[in-house]
Amino acid sequence: xxxxxxxxxxxxxxxxxIHAARTRGRRSGVALLxxxxxxxxxxxxxxxxxxxxxxxxxxxxxLGRAPLIAxxxxxxxxYAALVFAEETTGEPIGGxxxxxxxxxxxxxxxxxxxxxxxxxxxxxxxxxxxxxTRSTLGVxxxxxxxxxxxxxxxxxLWGLSSERKIALRLAVLFLGLPALALGHAFGLQALKGAxxx
Amino acid sequence: MSEPxxxxxxxxxxxxxxxxxxxxxxxxxxxxxxxxxxxxRYGTWLWPPKIPLAVLLAWVFLRPAxxx
Numbered sequence: 664x665x666x667x668x669x670x671x672x673x674x675x676x677x678x679x680x681i682h683a684a685r686t687r688g689r690r691s692g693v694a695l696l697x698x699x700x701x702x703x704x705x706x707x708x709x710x711x712x713x714x715x716x717x718x719x720x721x722x723x724x725x726l727g728r729a730p731l732i733a734x735x736x737x738x739x740x741x742y743a744a745l746v747f748a749e750e751t752t753g754e755p756i757g758g759x760x761x762x763x764x765x766x767x768x769x770x771x772x773x774x775x776x777x778x779x780x781x782x783x784x785x786x787x788x789x790x791x792x793x794x795x796t797r798s799t800l801g802v803x804x805x806x807x808x809x810x811x812x813x814x815x816x817x818x819x820l821w822g823l824s825s826e827r828k829i830a831l832r833l834a835v836l837f838l839g840l841p842a843l844a845l846g847h848a849f850g851l852q853a854l855k856g857a858x859x860x
Numbered sequence: 861m862s863e864p865x866x867x868x869x870x871x872x873x874x875x876x877x878x879x880x881x882x883x884x885x886x887x888x889x890x891x892x893x894x895x896x897x898x899x900x901r902y903g904t905w906l907w908p909p910k911i912p913l914a915v916l917l918a919w920v921f922l923r924p925a926x927x928x
Contacts, residue, residue, distance in 0.1 A: 664901070671893070675886045682882045743883040750881065750920055775916050778909030783894045786902060800909050 665789060666723050669732045675722070676735040679742045687757060695757060695821065698836060699738030702817055705844035707733040715852040716805070717792045732789070741814045742770040745845035760822035769818060777806045797860045805855045813847050824845075877925050888917050 676725075683692030707729035710716055724731035745756050748768035756765055782801025784790040796803050820843055824835040854860075878885065891913060899905040 664897070671890070675883075675890070678886060679883045682879070686880065739883070739886075743887050746881065746883045747916065747920060750884075750921075772916060775912035777889055778911070779894070779913045782906050782909050783898070786898065786906065802909050803904060 665720065665785060665792065668723060668787070668789070669724050669730070672732045672736055675694075676739045679739055683742065691757065691776055696738055696742065698821065698840060699741055699817070700735065701840055702813075702844050704729070704732040705841055706737065706813070706848050709845050709848040713848070715848050716809075716855065717790050720789050720791070722789070730789075737813070740773065740776055740780075740810075741769075741817060744769045744776070744814055745818065747772045756818065757821065758825050760826065763819050764819060766815050773810040773814045774807055775796050777810050781806050793855075794822035796855075803860075805851060805860045807856075808854065809847070809851045812851075813843070816843050816847065879911075881920065884917060884920055887913075890918070 677720060680693065680696045681694050686692065686798065687695065704726060708727040710733075711719065711728040719730050719733060722730040722732065726734050738752070748754070748765045749756055751768050752762070752765050754762055754765045756769075761769075778800075781790075781798075781803055785792070785801050792798070792803050820835065820839045824832045824839070827835060889912060895905060895907070895910065
C-alpha cells in the first residue's frame with residue numbers, strides 16, 4: 664500500500680511537471696517545479712535529520728534522509744494550490760509577486776489540504792507527529808499553520824526573484840530557498856513548542 | 861493568460877480546460893482513492909476533515925469555465 668501511494672505521488676509530480684512546462688513555457692515551468700522540489704528536499708531532510716515535528720515510516724523510495732514522497736508532495740501540493748488560485752482569481756501567478764487575494768486563495772487551499780493529507784497519512788502510518796501533538800479529527804493544529812505559511816512564503820520568494828535580472832534571481836533563489844526551507848522547519852517546531860501544540 | 865475574463869475571448873474547449881485543471885483532477889483522484897481505501901482497509905471512513913477540500917475542488921470544477 665505504501666509503495667502504491669509513493670509511486671502514485673511520483674507519477675502525479677511528473678504530470679504536474681509536464682503541465683507546468685506546457686502551460687508556463689518549458690523553461691519557466693521546469694524552473695518552478697525544480698525550485699519546489701528543492702524546497703521540499705531541504706525542508707524534509709531538515710525535519711528528518713534534526714527530528715523536528717514528525718518522523719517517517721521506513722519507505723521504499725528515499726532521497727537523502729527523507730522519503731521521496733515527503734519531498735515531492737510539497738511541490739505537487741503548492742503547484743495545485745497555485746493552479747486553484749489562478750483558476751479562481753483569474754490572476755496569473757509566477758511572473759511577479761502575487762496579490763493578497765491570490766495568496767489568500769493559495770492559503771485557503773493548503774489549509775483544506777491538511778484535512779485530507781494528515782488524517783490519512785496518520786491512519787496508514789506513513790507519518791507520525793511528535794508525542795503530544797494537539798489535533799482534532801486527526802488534523803494537527805500546527806499543520807494548519809505550516810501548510811499555508813510554506814506555500815505563501817515560497818510564492819513570495821518566487822515572485823520576488825521573478826522581478827529580478829537573472830544573476831540576482833539566482834542569488835535570491837539559492838539563498839532564499841534554503842533559508843525558507845530550514846527557517847520553516849525550525850520555526851514551526853519553535854512555534855509548536857511555544858503554543859504548546 | 862492576459863485579460864482572462866474578457867467577454868469576447870473565445871471559450872476554452874473542455875479538453876483545454878481539463879488540461880489546465882490537471883493538477884486539481886489528480887488531487888481529486890487521490891481524494892477518491894483515499895476515500896475508497898480507508899473503509900476497505902480500516903473499516904471506517906474519516907470523512908469530516910476531507911469536506912473542505914472536496915468543497916473547494918467541487919467549486920472549481922462546477923463553476924463556469926474561465927475564458928482564456
